[in-house]
Amino acid sequence: MSAPSALRTPWLPKLVIAPSFVLSFFFIYGLIAWNGYLSLSASRLLPNYDFVGLEQYVKLFDNDRWWVALRNLGIFGGLFIFGGMALGLLLAILLDQKVRAEGVLRTIYLYPMALSFIVTGTAWKWILNPGLGIEHLMREWGFTNFEFGWLVDPDKAIYCVAIAGIWQSAGFVMALFLAGLRSIDDSIIKAAQVDGASLPRIYWRIIIPTLRPVFFSTLMVVSHLAIKSFDLVMALTAGGPGYATDLPATFMYTMAFSRGQIGLGAASATIMLATVAAIVVPYLYSELRTKK
Amino acid sequence: MSAPSSLAPRLSWGRIALFAALGLFALFFLTPLYVMLSTALKSMDEIRNGTLLSLPLSPTLDAWAKAWSGACTGTDCGGLKPFFMNSVMMVVPAVGISTLIGSLNGYVLSKWRFRGSELMFALMLFGVFMPMQVVLLPMSQILGWLGIASSIWGLVLIHVLAGIPSTTLFFRNYYVGLPDELVKAAMLDGANFWQIFRRIVLPLSTPILVVTLIWQFTNIWNDFLYGVVFSGADSKPITVGLNNLANTTSSVKEYNVDMAAALIAALPTLFVYVVAGKYFVRGLTAGAVKG
Numbered sequence: 068m069s070a071p072s073a074l075r076t077p078w079l080p081k082l083v084i085a086p087s088f089v090l091s092f093f094f095i096y097g098l099i100a101w102n103g104y105l106s107l108s109a110s111r112l113l114p115n116y117d118f119v120g121l122e123q124y125v126k127l128f129d130n131d132r133w134w135v136a137l138r139n140l141g142i143f144g145g146l147f148i149f150g151g152m153a154l155g156l157l158l159a160i161l162l163d164q165k166v167r168a169e170g171v172l173r174t175i176y177l178y179p180m181a182l183s184f185i186v187t188g189t190a191w192k193w194i195l196n197p198g199l200g201i202e203h204l205m206r207e208w209g210f211t212n213f214e215f216g217w218l219v220d221p222d223k224a225i226y227c228v229a230i231a232g233i234w235q236s237a238g239f240v241m242a243l244f245l246a247g248l249r250s251i252d253d254s255i256i257k258a259a260q261v262d263g264a265s266l267p268r269i270y271w272r273i274i275i276p277t278l279r280p281v282f283f284s285t286l287m288v289v290s291h292l293a294i295k296s297f298d299l300v301m302a303l304t305a306g307g308p309g310y311a312t313d314l315p316a317t318f319m320y321t322m323a324f325s326r327g328q329i330g331l332g333a334a335s336a337t338i339m340l341a342t343v344a345a346i347v348v349p350y351l352y353s354e355l356r357t358k359k
Numbered sequence: 360m361s362a363p364s365s366l367a368p369r370l371s372w373g374r375i376a377l378f379a380a381l382g383l384f385a386l387f388f389l390t391p392l393y394v395m396l397s398t399a400l401k402s403m404d405e406i407r408n409g410t411l412l413s414l415p416l417s418p419t420l421d422a423w424a425k426a427w428s429g430a431c432t433g434t435d436c437g438g439l440k441p442f443f444m445n446s447v448m449m450v451v452p453a454v455g456i457s458t459l460i461g462s463l464n465g466y467v468l469s470k471w472r473f474r475g476s477e478l479m480f481a482l483m484l485f486g487v488f489m490p491m492q493v494v495l496l497p498m499s500q501i502l503g504w505l506g507i508a509s510s511i512w513g514l515v516l517i518h519v520l521a522g523i524p525s526t527t528l529f530f531r532n533y534y535v536g537l538p539d540e541l542v543k544a545a546m547l548d549g550a551n552f553w554q555i556f557r558r559i560v561l562p563l564s565t566p567i568l569v570v571t572l573i574w575q576f577t578n579i580w581n582d583f584l585y586g587v588v589f590s591g592a593d594s595k596p597i598t599v600g601l602n603n604l605a606n607t608t609s610s611v612k613e614y615n616v617d618m619a620a621a622l623i624a625a626l627p628t629l630f631v632y633v634v635a636g637k638y639f640v641r642g643l644t645a646g647a648v649k650g
Contacts, residue, residue: 079552080471094520095486101497175385181632182625183581185598189605189621190395204410295490298583319492336492347488
């Protein structure tokens with residue numbers, strides 16, 4: 068719409084929103100630039116602004132620990148994104164079958180999203196711990212040779228992080244898909260039924276394809292969550308054993324705030340930013356453009 | 360839409376399988392909560408002699424009392440209470456201020472658009488998604504210069520700054536749906552910018568206000584990143600307290616205290632979710648799908 072009478076008080080709305088714009092742009096783009104500059108500096112324990120070009124990035128990609136973090140992001144991100152989306156879509160379809168207890172079930176599936184990752188990480192750490200946790204339970208149930216030491220196994224611990232992450236966010240994906248399912252026009256499905264299409268076929272050929280926009284926005288949201296994952300790892304494994312479950316976010320935190328490698332930390336933050344931007348910017352652009 | 364009507368409630372093997380699947384998934388999501396609750400009610404002896412799933416036979420609140428006021432977080436053994444209070448002191452102003460600013464911004468960006476305002480809104484939206492790792496290092500310098508490093512006010516400031524993009528998005532998308540005629544009619548009656556906001560827009564804002572308050576409350580209460588980076592000894596929020604408590608290595612790992620502490624940290628957001636889950640879900644979906 069055109070502003071009703073922007074002419075009558077042209078300055079007041081602008082004045083009201085100006086501080087927010089100034090502060091937000093400074094916070095978002097100003098600090099991005101500042102961090103970018105730090106990543107080109109020789110900063111170690113304290114920020115210093117001696118320009119060293121891309122040296123920190125070279126060091127970053129020479130760093131084994133950073134490669135471990137990237138590899139873990141690949142494993143964790145892959146499982147988290149596809150596991151979470153598959154489970155969430157399944158839950159949404161199941162709940163869409165005119166289930167009487169839908170409200171209660173939805174509340175149950177979604178409650179983990181209301182919890183802090185620190186809370187769920189602490190809980191999963193107890194459940195998955197090799198001493199008294201799930202291993203002990205299975206042995207009591209008669210599987211006396213059952214072993215489950217993934218949480219302390221450098222090769223397997225990242226899968227524990229993925230399990231807890233999927234558990235936490237599947238309900239969120241379900242909510243997004245369910246909202247999409249509810250907005251599909253009933254008459255399309257009725258028509259397909261009249262034509263004698265079976266239910267799985269209707270879902271596979273008609274409903275899921277029409278969910279495409281929801282699918283993309285969900286993928287975008289879940290992927291950027293995967294890249295930003297920090298709390299869950301900190302609570303569940305603290306990046307350990309050793310640094311076997313490091314992710315880029317925990318790498319950045321360790322370098323910048325406990326190892327005195329500010330330049331390196333800033334460089335890793337910039338890489339994270341670039342990755343998220345590559346996913347989010349095209350999405351935001353298309354969202355905002357199609358609306359007009 | 361809802362499922363095709365041929366599948367309307369009618370007991371068949373398909374329906375039974377459906378309910379079995381739904382029930383199993385419910386168990387999958389509820390089991391960790393049950394484990395937390397039952398572990399928190401047990402003594403350490405009972406934990407060692409039982410299993411994850413065994414019911415607490417002689418329930419006790421000892422672990423809760425210890426988690427609240429006696430458990431060690433690092434070298435300090437005062438329990439979670441001071442952290443809980445820090446979180447309360449941080450959450451109340453941060454949620455209030457970011458919500459108020461968001462509603463004003465949303466009002467301007469929907470009813471008083473000007474040239475460039477849409478573009479600026481789009482540029483602001485990136486703040487909803489950006490990885491906050493990029494602001495940590497510069498921000499810790501800024502907080503130092505402002506003299507609020509390691510203080511609760513420093514945390515409030517960063518939560519407000521980080522929250523403005525989402526609160527603006529929520530209110531703006533909601534206000535776009537309010538008929539412009541309301542604003543025009545009020546203007547013909549001689550109402551000004553502020554009067555329209557106070558007398559017309561704000562009274563219609565209750566649903567989105569609830570959504571935003573809950574969203575901000577849940578996010579800020581649950582935040583760990585800013586808490587661990589920017590807080591000092593006396594300003595650590597509950598998530599940092601819980602993490603320190605659960606990672607403090609003592610001779611005997613007290614899982615019952617850990618679980619009680621986790622539940623104490625979870626209770627406020629869980630309570631809000633149970634009471635007003637509908638609004639929380641609206642916040643979740645509004646953040647992903649732009650109006």
